[in-house]
Amino acid sequence: MPLERHTPQPFFKRPSMYITSKIFAICTLGFILINSLGVFLSFVIPGDQFDVLVWITVLAFLFYSGLIMWVFHEKSLKVIWLSLTIGVIFTVGASLLMWWGKNQ
Amino acid sequence: MNNGSFRKSMTWLHTWVGLVFCWIMYFMFVTGTVGYFDEEIDHWMEADTLMQSPISVEKSLALSYEFLAKKAPEAKQWFLVPSQSRNPFPTASWRDQPIEGSEELDSGSKRLNLDSAEPTEHIVRDTGGGQRLYRMHYRFHYMDRTLYTYLSIFVTLLMFIGVVSGVVIHRKIFIDFFTFRQFKGAKSWLDFHNILSVSSLPFQLMITYSGLIFMVTSFFPLIAAGSYGFDKDTMKKELSKLATGEVVERANVSAKMIDVETLTKKVSEHTKNQQLQNIRIQAPNDQNATITINTMSDISNYSGQKIVLNGVTGELISSEQKSSSSGLSFAYVMLGLHEGLFAEIGLRWLYFIAGVVGSAMIATGAIYYVEKRKVKLQENEKGKGFKFVESMNIGTIVGLIAAISAYFIANRLLPLDMENRANWEVHCLFLTWAVFIIHPFIRPIKKAWSEQLIATAVLLFCIPIVNFFTSQIHLIYTATNGNWALAAIDLSAIVFGVILILTARLYTKRETV
Numbered sequence: 001m002p003l004e005r006h007t008p009q010p011f012f013k014r015p016s017m018y019i020t021s022k023i024f025a026i027c028t029l030g031f032i033l034i035n036s037l038g039v040f041l042s043f044v045i046p047g048d049q050f051d052v053l054v055w056i057t058v059l060a061f062l063f064y065s066g067l068i069m070w071v072f073h074e075k076s077l078k079v080i081w082l083s084l085t086i087g088v089i090f091t092v093g094a095s096l097l098m099w100w101g102k103n104q
Numbered sequence: 105m106n107n108g109s110f111r112k113s114m115t116w117l118h119t120w121v122g123l124v125f126c127w128i129m130y131f132m133f134v135t136g137t138v139g140y141f142d143e144e145i146d147h148w149m150e151a152d153t154l155m156q157s158p159i160s161v162e163k164s165l166a167l168s169y170e171f172l173a174k175k176a177p178e179a180k181q182w183f184l185v186p187s188q189s190r191n192p193f194p195t196a197s198w199r200d201q202p203i204e205g206s207e208e209l210d211s212g213s214k215r216l217n218l219d220s221a222e223p224t225e226h227i228v229r230d231t232g233g234g235q236r237l238y239r240m241h242y243r244f245h246y247m248d249r250t251l252y253t254y255l256s257i258f259v260t261l262l263m264f265i266g267v268v269s270g271v272v273i274h275r276k277i278f279i280d281f282f283t284f285r286q287f288k289g290a291k292s293w294l295d296f297h298n299i300l301s302v303s304s305l306p307f308q309l310m311i312t313y314s315g316l317i318f319m320v321t322s323f324f325p326l327i328a329a330g331s332y333g334f335d336k337d338t339m340k341k342e343l344s345k346l347a348t349g350e351v352v353e354r355a356n357v358s359a360k361m362i363d364v365e366t367l368t369k370k371v372s373e374h375t376k377n378q379q380l381q382n383i384r385i386q387a388p389n390d391q392n393a394t395i396t397i398n399t400m401s402d403i404s405n406y407s408g409q410k411i412v413l414n415g416v417t418g419e420l421i422s423s424e425q426k427s428s429s430s431g432l433s434f435a436y437v438m439l440g441l442h443e444g445l446f447a448e449i450g451l452r453w454l455y456f457i458a459g460v461v462g463s464a465m466i467a468t469g470a471i472y473y474v475e476k477r478k479v480k481l482q483e484n485e486k487g488k489g490f491k492f493v494e495s496m497n498i499g500t501i502v503g504l505i506a507a508i509s510a511y512f513i514a515n516r517l518l519p520l521d522m523e524n525r526a527n528w529e530v531h532c533l534f535l536t537w538a539v540f541i542i543h544p545f546i547r548p549i550k551k552a553w554s555e556q557l558i559a560t561a562v563l564l565f566c567i568p569i570v571n572f573f574t575s576q577i578h579l580i581y582t583a584t585n586g587n588w589a590l591a592a593i594d595l596s597a598i599v600f601g602v603i604l605i606l607t608a609r610l611y612t613k614r615e616t617v
Contacts, residue, residue, distance in 0.1 A: 038327035050342055053331050054431030058438075060324045061316040065265050073113040099333055 021077050026068050029084035034064045036091035043098040111273055118269040121262045126470040127500040128259050132241045134504055137459025139238025140452055143190040144589045146233035149515045151575040154587045158187040159218050161380055162368045164194035167216045169364045171223035176201035182385040193226050230525040231515055257319045264312040290475035297468040300461050307458040314442035317435050352386035352394050359391045362418040370418055374411045375399050404440020467501045495544035502556040503540025509563035510536035516574040557608035564601035568594035
């Protein structure tokens with residue numbers, strides 16, 4: 001027991017780093033994901049572009065709040081970072097493709 | 105933090121989001137709540153006359169139009185706000201009037217007297233009034249625009265998450281609502297927190313989410329930019345639907361504007377049963393002059409109609425709804441609900457009470473955190489962090505009320521000819537608050553609570569007393585003249601003072617049980 005107590009934990013496994021990693025994930029990839037998801041949805045949802053855009057922007061805080069709650073619920077940092085990265089790659093890639101297709 | 109249950113992880117989130125930002129949330133809630141009576145506080149702080157009845161739209165426009173024609177004939181823009189029930193003085197504003205012999209431009213805003221035939225400026229003492237107090241709930245003070253914008257977005261977002269996670273963690277929301285365990289330490293504070301939260305839940309959800317909508321374009325500008333392919337021209341064109349309309353430049357060819365009789369005729373013709381919000385005149389006395397008449401809907405001053413007339417001929421140029429899409433209508437209704445400008449006196453009090461309940465919800469949540477740990481921790485286990493939270497709770501929860509009282513008292517006691525008088529009113533607020541924040545750090549906690557409660561009650565009682573000796577619009581005068589809008593401010597101070605005295609007594613009783 002004493003040995004275990006005095007053995008320093010690896011830097012990224014410290015509780016404070018665990019929380020910091022989650023906060024950092026929300027502020028960086030989480031924020032980018034909400035923006036790129038918004039752009040993607042504005043291309044996908046049919047209807048007047050301005051109206052769709054206003055709805056998405058108005059509801060963006062709802063998505064972001066949901067995402068923050070999910071990040072703080074999910075135990076695994078790997079799942080969090082991986083999901084956010086895949087989400088960003090997918091939404092940015094799909095938006096670029098749709099934008100390119102629209103302008104051809 | 106998380107043992108797999110969503111409810112438990114949300115409990116963790118609710119606790120920490122609430123704890124870390126509770127003092128800023130409390131500040132935003134308290135100042136925002138007081139702001140529902142901003143116009144009434146303005147009148148109280150101006151301390152010159154009783155609340156007056158509004159004058160007709162025709163007379164309002166005539167006064168403002170004539171005032172601006174003399175004051176700023178070559179301005180880029182005029183802005184006319186008619187007399188309204190809560191603010192009877194018509195307001196005339198101008199922007200970018202060239203100053204003779206200088207390259208600088210003059211802009212300003214004046215309120216006009218009601219009872220003179222000629223338009224004259226309504227001159228009052230230099231005061232921040234209710235407006236400055238109300239603006240503090242999102243601008244704070246001593247901060248630069250970017251900082252306060254992002255700080256208020258951040259804290260409001262966390263407040264919203266706090267409210268939603270608070271709903272998630274209550275499995276038995278109705279049982280919790282009807283439970284109150286008196287004198288049970290932390291349990292009593294939790295029950296109190298639950299009762300306050302559940303009873304005002306719809307208000308808390310509405311006020312936090314609509315608060316976020318105010319700042320949505322600042323926080324998520326990339327969504328709009330990305331969906332228009334970062335094309336500046338398309339964006340500018342599309343997003344102009346959100347703004348007040350096209351900007352009109354002067355042609356620098358002078359022309360005679362339509363006279364005020366024709367203007368008032370046109371206004372009544374185009375507004376019909378709608379309420380006039382304001383009139384914007386671009387390029388006045390110029391060939392390009394336009395007059396934009398803005399009306400407001402029953403619930404939101406953002407909705408309504410926008411009627412554009414030629415300023416020289418009076419011909420109709422366009423007439424359209426300000427909310428051109430369902431999304432905008434939703435956003436405008438939310439913004440209207442947040443500001444509550446449509447609310448008559450009864451509903452306005454309901455807004456105020458909901459705000460007080462919201463502030464008390466934050467306060468009881470913060471106290472519950474301390475009380476819960478007090479039971480768990482031995483005296484020697486209470487570290488500096490615990491002491492800091494405990495002291496900050498007292499200094500913020502009670503100290504902020506004391507600070508606002510000091511703001512009102514400073515308004516009456518500071519010399520009228522003092523330089524930067526309005527700023528010094530605010531400095532008095534923050535200086536008082538600083539004293540109340542430092543006090544619990546140097547006093548035993550138990551004594552600090554009762555001392556601050558009593559000191560704040562004394563400050564609250566001082567408001568009507570100082571008002572009686574220093575102004576004409578004291579409680580006896582306003583009450584006997586039936587001017588309840590002003591009397592309510594003195595009476596509220598007395599009521600809150602009594603509540604604080606009772607709380608201090610209850611606290612002392614609890615400590616001796």
